[in-house]
Amino acid sequence: MASAPENEKNASAPEKKTLTLKSMINNEEFVVDEHVALQSVTIKNMVDSDCAGDVIPVPTISGEILALVIEYCKNHANPSASEDDLKKADAGIVAKDIYTLIDLVLAANFLDIKGLLEVTSQKIADSIKDLPHQDVREIFGVENDYTPEEEAAVRAEHDWAFEGFP
């Protein structure tokens, strides 16, 4: 990868330390300033305990998702960003389809980035609100373990809840 030697070069300059995050799903690598990456508590713990090598492999997170995570971290590492700016930027990051959001929330959880976890959870919660639970099952890979009787009762109740409102 082109970025790797560059990384080594910069590593010698103490004022601009960087880390390389590598998606183990598609081997994509991202070079980021350390203070940006350290917003992830997981990474911070690794760095603090000297477990981090030159390249930090990130399992289960695709390059696409990792890019979003890094975008979030960059925004929030910028000291001149106003609260409004951040809100707007966050909204942009989570303006994704539900499947991407699920991957993102898992990534945020895995990397332990509280703010990202919050906004993504909220976004998913908003989507759940509007979904029939059959769809929820499909999207979230949940097996329906209600008995048919329970299911029927549930369905009746559920329909009640939403009819009558235009």
Next chain:
Amino acid sequence: MISASGQDDREAPIHGDMLEAILAHVPIIDLVPASHVSTAWKRAVVSSLRHFHKPKPWLIVHSRATMHAYDPRSHVWVEIKHPSINHVSTVRSSHSNFLYALSPSKLSFSLDPLHLTWHHGDAPKIWRVDPVVAAVGRWVVVAGGACEFEDDPLAVEIYDIESRVWSACESMPSILKDSSSSTWLSVASDDRKLFVTEKHSGVTHTFDPKSRTWSRPYDLRSDPSTFYSVIAFSDGRLILIGMIGDVEIVTGIKLWRVKDCEGFECEEIGEMPLKFLEKLKNESFQFSSIGVCFAGNVVNIYNPSTAEEVVVCEFVDGCCRWWSVRNVVASDGRMVFTSSKVGIEDVHKALRSENRRFRLYGGQSRRVGEGRVVDKTHEANVSVISENGNILGFNGVGKSLGETHVRNLSGEVKNGSFVLEEKRFKEKTQFVNGSDMGKTAKISHSEGESGVLGKTQFGNSSENVKNGNFSAGDVRKSVNESSVNKPVGSTGKSNNGKIKVTENHNGGNSSHNRDNVGCLGKEEWCSDVKNQRISSEKNNVAVASNHSQSMEGHNGSFGKCDLFDGRWVRDDSKPYYPPVSCPFIDRDFDCHRNGRPDDGFLRWKWQPYGCDIPRQSSFKGRNGSFETYGHWWTHEKTSKGEDYYQEGNRVHPRLKVLEAYKRALTTWAKWVDKNIDGSRTQVIFRGYSVTHFRGGQWNSGGQCHKETEPIINETYLANYPSKMRALEHVLQQMKTPVRYLNISRLTDYRKDGHPSIYRKEYKTRKEQIAAEHSQDCSHWCLPGVPDTWNQLLYASLLQTGKGSWRSSILKTGSLTAADELGREVCKFE
């Protein structure tokens, strides 16, 4: 190398804590369907509510046919649709989540968080207008608020919810004699005791339904600058919320915890930050009382005159955490607040067992405000009617009420039934009249007076003024009590119970009077009004201190002249005030503003055959102070008389309009004879004006919009209304002299004076044409015919008042469906 978690669960990547964290962001009402996804999700929902984001008490706003709730856990408003409950009387709330409706025949109440179940029982033995009603343990206590002229106003009865039996108890302490109604008392209760605090004095009593006795009084106020206090229970503690300063300048709102309910020792626990105080103040210039609603550790505080913003104190570790929320249902309708701890089980139950539906209202709070009811004529009229039903003492539902009339009626009801806690006078307060009416209504209520209520359709000065006058003498308590009224309370002068009559001819006061009573939109008047600083001087109906002098100005026969027997003659002098000049005229009657092109109907004056009417400039512009509801007494508008009229405790299954009207009048007459001192009080009864719908009634395309001239040929006049004959008969039987303003005939000529289609402004010609099918041919343009009524009122006062004015209290007994019922009127608040 970091190892990933969650990888093992192929089917559900999101589960456990992760799922619970996500569910913590889902509002409770949406957690119900979420728990239907799978049993694992159901467990996650329960766990999430327990560990991640606990439910917080909802603020529930009941308005007309709808319920809206604010769920602070998710910062969302929830719209709750429920089967309409046909309460015969207005639903109210006195503390936390206790909702009740009391009619002469029934007590209904609900205590569950979402008001799914209602308990219906008999009414207490003694009918009460505005009692304190509260749930205490297994009892419902109904205390005070009875009509003084009929019963012990302090009577107390308790209802055992289990045995459904009423029992009489020791009456309320006599110190509460003049303030025994819920208007003046704040209520809180735990399982054992009822706490009752006089809002303006802070004097607190407790009642124990077990021993059925009252305690000695305690003064709860620990801050002497508190001028208004309310109480509530929060997590087992009695909390006092006080307004600091005075009605003019509220400097703060503080909360105290009552440390020891025996000794009533208070400890300050919070003060509302200025920015929230300003929010309550900013809503209107009228900020003289607060309403509160408690549940759990949350107290909701609002300004009852508008209730647009609710400021919330959440007790966290013994301190207040403050926030505020915009009330999305702050329409100008009646609102009742309750507050409940609502859990997912409650929502679940509501969905399962009752026909309740929930929906998020406008999403997040950023969208709050969208749902304002734009057109009040489109509001469901069910509760309007039930309100009306209550007020009129009728028990039925008048289904035939038309839109315009519902609107009018609700306006009237609003005026008549001003409930300090629950009303909103946004429009009216601009003109002071609404609140004036409120005062009057209260006043009349607290003294059990009748006949002064609610006809100021246009919110004009003269009626209020009169009422103001009237209030003064009898109603020391009300005046003192009503913080709204302080300005009028400074009507302290009226404490002498006199109408001060200032004759215009004597120069000294005349200009003063003219400025103040004129409806010419003078700055001074307007600002005075807005500041509610109308002194009683200004407020009083002009009365001739030297009226005999003024009498000399007219021809000798004036004293005996029948003012109402006459004709309309052409009069090209200017109207009392130019069209469109009066800012206090309701838009519906401001015909010129609404585009009425002709002004010929203004160039008529009423000319009695026997005398001239003195044109009193002091009465300038006291227009439109009367409204007539005689035409409410029709078969259609009273549900064809079926289950509509109530007399005492009895609801007549069927009663003809005329018969009902006679009975109502008789009740009223008896009341007047029993309670009015004719030597001190002048009772005035105004007849009703005639409608002029051609080609149909108001609801079937009746018209009058092409009328530009009065009826000239008397043979076209309607027969003298039989209801007026009934009235005359009743008046003759009365001991008390009643001045009858018989305006029926003179209005009958004036088919040209109605707003017709000019009751609002039309954007397009098409709209105007469409409007021709729903005209107003019963109310009157202003300036216009009602100005003459005021003139005639004045002239009548001059006639009857000879020699006895100074000590008289003016009382208007204008004929309205609302106030003829004597006893029933007592129901006005």
